[in-house]
Amino acid sequence: MPERIGKHTVNLQNKPYIVGYAAAVGKKESAGPLAEFFDKAYTDEFCGEKTFEKAETHLQKAAIETALKKAKLLKSDVQCAFAGDLLNQCIGSSFGMRDLKFPFAGLYGACSTMALSLAMSGIFVDSGAAENAVAAASSHFCSAERQYRMPLEYGGQRTPASQWTVTGAGCAIVSNKAKDTNSPRIEKAIIGAVRDLGITDPNNMGAAMAPAAAQTIAEFLIDTNTKPEDYDMILTGDLGSTGSNLLQKLIKTEQGFDISNVHKDCGIMIFDQKTQDVHSGGSGCGCSASVVCSYIFDKLKNKSLNKVLFVGTGALLSPTSSLQKESTPGIAHGVLLTSND
Amino acid sequence: MPERIGKHTVNLQNKPYIVGYAAAVGKKESAGPLAEFFDKAYTDEFCGEKTFEKAETHLQKAAIETALKKAKLLKSDVQCAFAGDLLNQCIGSSFGMRDLKFPFAGLYGACSTMALSLAMSGIFVDSGAAENAVAAASSHFCSAERQYRMPLEYGGQRTPASQWTVTGAGCAIVSNKAKDTNSPRIEKAIIGAVRDLGITDPNNMGAAMAPAAAQTIAEFLIDTNTKPEDYDMILTGDLGSTGSNLLQKLIKTEQGFDISNVHKDCGIMIFDQKTQDVHSGGSGCGCSASVVCSYIFDKLKNKSLNKVLFVGTGALLSPTSSLQKESTPGIAHGVLLTSND
Numbered sequence: 205m206p207e208r209i210g211k212h213t214v215n216l217q218n219k220p221y222i223v224g225y226a227a228a229v230g231k232k233e234s235a236g237p238l239a240e241f242f243d244k245a246y247t248d249e250f251c252g253e254k255t256f257e258k259a260e261t262h263l264q265k266a267a268i269e270t271a272l273k274k275a276k277l278l279k280s281d282v283q284c285a286f287a288g289d290l291l292n293q294c295i296g297s298s299f300g301m302r303d304l305k306f307p308f309a310g311l312y313g314a315c316s317t318m319a320l321s322l323a324m325s326g327i328f329v330d331s332g333a334a335e336n337a338v339a340a341a342s343s344h345f346c347s348a349e350r351q352y353r354m355p356l357e358y359g360g361q362r363t364p365a366s367q368w369t370v371t372g373a374g375c376a377i378v379s380n381k382a383k384d385t386n387s388p389r390i391e392k393a394i395i396g397a398v399r400d401l402g403i404t405d406p407n408n409m410g411a412a413m414a415p416a417a418a419q420t421i422a423e424f425l426i427d428t429n430t431k432p433e434d435y436d437m438i439l440t441g442d443l444g445s446t447g448s449n450l451l452q453k454l455i456k457t458e459q460g461f462d463i464s465n466v467h468k469d470c471g472i473m474i475f476d477q478k479t480q481d482v483h484s485g486g487s488g489c490g491c492s493a494s495v496v497c498s499y500i501f502d503k504l505k506n507k508s509l510n511k512v513l514f515v516g517t518g519a520l521l522s523p524t525s526s527l528q529k530e531s532t533p534g535i536a537h538g539v540l541l542t543s544n545d
Numbered sequence: 546m547p548e549r550i551g552k553h554t555v556n557l558q559n560k561p562y563i564v565g566y567a568a569a570v571g572k573k574e575s576a577g578p579l580a581e582f583f584d585k586a587y588t589d590e591f592c593g594e595k596t597f598e599k600a601e602t603h604l605q606k607a608a609i610e611t612a613l614k615k616a617k618l619l620k621s622d623v624q625c626a627f628a629g630d631l632l633n634q635c636i637g638s639s640f641g642m643r644d645l646k647f648p649f650a651g652l653y654g655a656c657s658t659m660a661l662s663l664a665m666s667g668i669f670v671d672s673g674a675a676e677n678a679v680a681a682a683s684s685h686f687c688s689a690e691r692q693y694r695m696p697l698e699y700g701g702q703r704t705p706a707s708q709w710t711v712t713g714a715g716c717a718i719v720s721n722k723a724k725d726t727n728s729p730r731i732e733k734a735i736i737g738a739v740r741d742l743g744i745t746d747p748n749n750m751g752a753a754m755a756p757a758a759a760q761t762i763a764e765f766l767i768d769t770n771t772k773p774e775d776y777d778m779i780l781t782g783d784l785g786s787t788g789s790n791l792l793q794k795l796i797k798t799e800q801g802f803d804i805s806n807v808h809k810d811c812g813i814m815i816f817d818q819k820t821q822d823v824h825s826g827g828s829g830c831g832c833s834a835s836v837v838c839s840y841i842f843d844k845l846k847n848k849s850l851n852k853v854l855f856v857g858t859g860a861l862l863s864p865t866s867s868l869q870k871e872s873t874p875g876i877a878h879g880v881l882l883t884s885n886d
Contacts, residue, residue: 205546205672206672206673206674207673208624208673208674208675208676212624212648214674254869257866257869258869283549283553284736290634291863291865292633292634292863292864293631293633293653293861293862293863294653294861295861295862295863295865295866298739298876299861299866299871299874301738301739301874302739302740302741302861302874305739306738307553307735307736307737307738308736308737308739308876309652309654309661309664309665309736309878310652310653310654310661310861310876311651311653312629312634312635312651312652312653313650313651320650320651323650324650324665327668327669327672327674328668330672331547331668331671331672331673331674332546332547332548332672333547333549333555333668333672334549335549394648395625395648395649395650396648397642397646397647397649398639398642398643398646398649399643400643520634520635520636520639520640520643520651521634521636522632522633522634522636523633524598524632524633524636525598525634525636525640528595528596528598528599530640533639533640533642533643535639535649535651537650
């Protein structure tokens with residue numbers, strides 16, 4: 205049953221289990237450093253579908269169906285699915301949910317969605333509102349580029365701080381019963397507040413999201429009375445190298461926390477920055493979704509990692525808000541993921 | 546503490562309280578039959594802002610701030626806000642949340658969002674994950690028209706089944722403590738699944754949403770072993786007259802439930818269909834949000850209504866999905882709202 209600790213954090217007393225998880229990614233991601241950890245890789249950017257948007261739905265469905273299979277659960281065992289994506293009206297998720305037929309609570313947290321869906325699933329399962337919940341998120345380079353920026357055919361030049369939207373999806377099945385003694389767990393959750401330090405460059409999302417990440421991480425550490433070195437990893441979603449540097453500086457200056465020894469970022473991990481030409485790193489809901497639902501849960505399962513504070517980060521802009529000269533609000537949600545000791 | 550009853554429904558054993566609520570609407574809404582129940586009415590479609598999108602944010606913030614004031618709570622008392630809207634990347638909500646500084650879980654349920662935000666708030670508060678939660682949703686005729694359909698200046702003709710997007714927002718403050726003996730309560734929640742019977746006309750949202758409403762209402766009645774006549778009102782979000790007729794027929798044919806004596810629809814209630822030229826009725830997240838967070842809660846408070854099953858309905862399309870020849874999936878989420886007896 206959830207209980208509040210400190211001002212912002214929710215303690216999940218039953219520590220729900222991750223009984224299945226999967227990641228489905230595109231070609232570039234499956235040529236990166238985490239290739240061996242992904243469940244499915246598509247070399248065709250359409251994933252056999254007719255449009256990029258349908259391809260994104262395909263990826264999300266593939267991740268969910270694979271995770272369910274690995275959990276040895278049926279679709280009818282799922283009592284609530286939390287999912288979201290970056291597409292207008294979240295069609296990446298809702299068209300997949302049409303076929304999967306789960307009770308579906310749509311989320312919008314931009315690139316923080318995987319952390320938000322894990323937090324919601326954890327709270328639902330811990331409280332008894334669901335026995336099994338699905339947490340999922342996706343993004344697709346081609347559907348995101350043409351929606352947020354320019355038609356791909358335009359071939360616009362990318363700025364140094366820009367990030368590469370990950371083509372990928374991740375899904376975790378959260379349950380009140382362990383599948384085996386190695387099922388990772390969700391121990392705590394924190395829903396973040398919006399923070400905006402006035403970044404107006406829509407090509408520098410890392411800088412827009414770093415302040416929210418600093419705020420959520422600091423709140424979590426204060427609420428739980430812990431220090432960065434108490435964690436094997438403090439993992440941000442997709443700050444990329446620009447945003448990661450800013451986060452480390454900001455949280456040190458503002459709160460005195462030095463996270464540099466334990467901080468990793470999914471946006472830096474998913475691509476090889478030397479050879480894959482992604483500038484500041486990967487981004488998109490699918491970035492942290494595919495890294496957490498593969499590499500991270502694998503390491504928690506085999507206990508080479510035991511305590512990971514995963515903080516998903518989102519930039520809550522739209523092309524319209526940028527054109528209307530708004531700055532970019534950031535948000536960051538967190539979950540404490542642990543090995544089953 | 547939430548407990549599952551039947552296959553789809555969650556029983557909120559502590560029956561969280563609605564300790565404050567408010568609705569802020571536009572000019573047309575404040576000239577309609579429910580005018581006297583709204584807290585704020587704006588005659589200027591910009592609400593003093595520079596753009597329609599900022600006007601929508603203004604409306605949502607106004608509803609939230611008024612509801613908090615009526616609840617005699619501070620911003621810092623709110624531990625989680627659930628909100629959403631129809632705009633791309635949900636900017637109607639996120640820019641408001643930037644100023645309000647609540648922990649914020651963004652939702653996307655199209656026009657079902659008010660029911661989803663009430664369900665999530667109810668489950669959070671009942672479980673102990675929050676003491677006070679905000680549930681809010683908004684829409685704006687002008688921001689929706691230009692995003693989903695045509696520039697307003699184009700003056701396109703509207704089809705008979707089309708609906709008029711409500712300019713309005715509603716907010717309810719859900720709490721584990723009653724404000725007084727009249728605080729309405731949330732007793733049960735149901736998260737709906739997507740249902741798509743193949744409607745492809747993007748101007749007939751009522752028909753696209755009716756099948757999902759029929760499914761969620763039937764599931765709720767079966768789970769709780771109740772009949773339509775056990776409710777003072779079964780209230781749908783924004784089916785309008787076309788969708789309402791379809792719902793009543795569909796649920797009778799498919800499940801044998803005759804809801805015609807107790808069924809009302811916010812989309813029909815909010816405008817005068819004879820004089821206000823809205824064709825099939827009102828729609829948009831702000832439609833059910835502003836009706837529930839004014840008229841309905843007022844009636845539950847003064848006990849002229851005691852048991853209202855509110856089922857918000859959403860059409861999960863985007864302009865892109867329609868252009869890609871997809872049909873329109875519908876979704877419906879429900880909450881059982883009761884007077885404090």
